Amino acid sequence: MTATLTELQLEPLGPHFGAVVHGLDLASATDEEVLAVRAALVDRKVLFFRDQRLDDDGQVDLGRRIGELTASHPVVGGVDADHPEVYALDSADNGFADVWHTDVTFMKRPPLGSILRAVTLPPSGGDTNWADAQLAYESLTPAVQRLVDGLTAVHDGNREFGYYLAQRRGGQGNEWDGELVTRLDPVEHPVIRVHPETGRKGIFVNPGFTSHITGVSEFESRAILDLLYAHLTKPEHIVRHRWRTGDVAMWDNRSTAHYANRDYGTQRRVMHRITLRGDIPIGPPR
Numbered sequence: 001m002t003a004t005l006t007e008l009q010l011e012p013l014g015p016h017f018g019a020v021v022h023g024l025d026l027a028s029a030t031d032e033e034v035l036a037v038r039a040a041l042v043d044r045k046v047l048f049f050r051d052q053r054l055d056d057d058g059q060v061d062l063g064r065r066i067g068e069l070t071a072s073h074p075v076v077g078g079v080d081a082d083h084p085e086v087y088a089l090d091s092a093d094n095g096f097a098d099v100w101h102t103d104v105t106f107m108k109r110p111p112l113g114s115i116l117r118a119v120t121l122p123p124s125g126g127d128t129n130w131a132d133a134q135l136a137y138e139s140l141t142p143a144v145q146r147l148v149d150g151l152t153a154v155h156d157g158n159r160e161f162g163y164y165l166a167q168r169r170g171g172q173g174n175e176w177d178g179e180l181v182t183r184l185d186p187v188e189h190p191v192i193r194v195h196p197e198t199g200r201k202g203i204f205v206n207p208g209f210t211s212h213i214t215g216v217s218e219f220e221s222r223a224i225l226d227l228l229y230a231h232l233t234k235p236e237h238i239v240r241h242r243w244r245t246g247d248v249a250m251w252d253n254r255s256t257a258h259y260a261n262r263d264y265g266t267q268r269r270v271m272h273r274i275t276l277r278g279d280i281p282i283g284p285p286r
């Protein structure tokens with residue numbers, strides 16, 4: 001039997017990065033279409049699907065067809081008892097993401113990818129931006145690439161999420177990678193990550209969770225991180241999405257960072273996310 005290669009209708013959002021997938025209903029996609037989406041995810045790094053009709057169950061079902069789901073978050077429980085995999089970001093509950101970050105890099109195995117659905121949107125504002133961490137690495141000069149290639153950084157989730165452990169769940173924690181997380185111990189990851197599927201290198205530090213680079217002075221760490229962040233978030237490396245209800249975004253969390261604009265005042269904005277289980281980040285060979 002010959003395998004059929006399903007062609008998606010992809011509208012690229014730039015020469016390298018981001019695409020809108022047209023003509024695909026995620027709730028009724030065929031296995032071939034799901035495989036094609038999985039391949040496009042690695043290639044375009046962030047995909048957008050308009051006019052979808054997913055609810056929480058549909059979002060979870062879709063995620064399970066693409067990969068293995070994690071719990072909602074290492075320390076934040078699911079949106080309700082029936083959906084322990086769904087993480088809700090609700091502006092009415094202090095759910096904001098207006099710091100550049102890659103999801104959950106403060107754990108040993110950060111997610112492979114995330115699937116985000118717009119549930120309630122403000123009349124305007126609340127756009128989300130993604131940065132292409134591979135394009136950003138590749139557009140550094142070779143001398144700076146050599147400097148950062150061998151570095152390791154510490155990621156610490158306590159600044160953003162320590163209070164959940166301290167207050168919200170009475171120190172109970174949540175489950176991640178089959179273990180109950182009752183403390184957020186800092187973890188180390190390579191500053192430059194080699195993508196496990198393509199071998200491409202990308203910047204894998206982020207202002208949300210990276211605390212410092214190891215083996216250099218605090219001053220050097222700050223300066224190197226600031227250089228990498230300023231470079232990562234150059235407009236050439238960004239796509240920006242203006243949400244409509246029903247939209248779904250899917251990103252490769254191994255090769256991108258993202259930022260949700262907080263420019264809608266006291267209006268409500270609610271987003272539901274699921275994350276796909278990832279692997280331990282690997283750096284370039286020494």
Ligand SMILES: O=C(O)CCC(=O)C(=O)O
Pocket residue numbers: 089096097103114116127128258259260271273
């Ligand atoms: O609210 C958004 O647009 C993005 C939130 C976020 O950082 C995430 O879902 O991982």
Ligand SMILES: [Fe+2]
Pocket residue numbers: 097101102103258
């Ligand atoms: Fe995020």
